[in-house]
Amino acid sequence: MGTFISLSPEDTHRFGERLGQLAQAGWVIGLDGDLGAGKTHCVKGIAKGLGISERVTSPTFALVNEYPCGRLPLAHLDLYRLETMEAILGAGLDEYFEPRGVAVVEWMERWTGVLPLHFLRVRIGVLDGDKRKIEYDDFGA
Numbered sequence: 001m002g003t004f005i006s007l008s009p010e011d012t013h014r015f016g017e018r019l020g021q022l023a024q025a026g027w028v029i030g031l032d033g034d035l036g037a038g039k040t041h042c043v044k045g046i047a048k049g050l051g052i053s054e055r056v057t058s059p060t061f062a063l064v065n066e067y068p069c070g071r072l073p074l075a076h077l078d079l080y081r082l083e084t085m086e087a088i089l090g091a092g093l094d095e096y097f098e099p100r101g102v103a104v105v106e107w108m109e110r111w112t113g114v115l116p117l118h119f120l121r122v123r124i125g126v127l128d129g130d131k132r133k134i135e136y137d138d139f140g141a
């Protein structure tokens with residue numbers, strides 16, 4: 001468990017980049033925080049830390065964007081647009097919760113299925129202006 005204070009989008013990107021450097025095969029990183037907290041910024045950093053040079057965009061229409069070309073393959077999921085618990089559980093996302101590479105899931109708090117095996121929870125809280133409090137917990141096996 002730890003806390004990181006971000007003062008800018010660049011700080012949040014750097015926090016993500018270090019996570020990407022540390023990430024191991026099988027990790028699921030769950031990102032929570034209000035709309036516009038900075039979850040996607042953090043994912044862009046994670047991708048950079050994994051050595052992914054492709055541009056990372058939010059999976060708006062697709063439920064998942066996959067980036068196979070880094071040190072480890074990255075799957076980027078966003079549960080925001082799945083409206084009900086049934087829709088989330090029925091979407092067949094389970095395979096991403098024991099990933100070959102790394103899975104990053106925005107709005108992970110909406111997940112009500114079985115906990116991933118190697119789970120890192122990251123919560124981004126909005127403080128004043130651009131300031132963010134990033135708290136992380138490791139439930140890793």
Ligand SMILES: Nc1ncnc2c1ncn2[C@@H]1O[C@H](COP(=O)(O)OP(=O)(O)OP(=O)(O)O)[C@@H](O)[C@H]1O
Pocket residue numbers: 006007008009010011012033034035036037038039040041042058106129130131132
């Ligand atoms: N410290 C900060 N860290 C991250 N983003 C910041 C910070 N300060 C300001 N911002 C701004 O907040 C916005 C964060 O957008 P981002 O898409 O990353 O949020 P999100 O949590 O993914 O939102 P959504 O729930 O809609 O997916 C950007 O416009 C960014 O410039």
Ligand SMILES: [Mg+2]
Pocket residue numbers: 039040058106
């Ligand atoms: Mg987002």
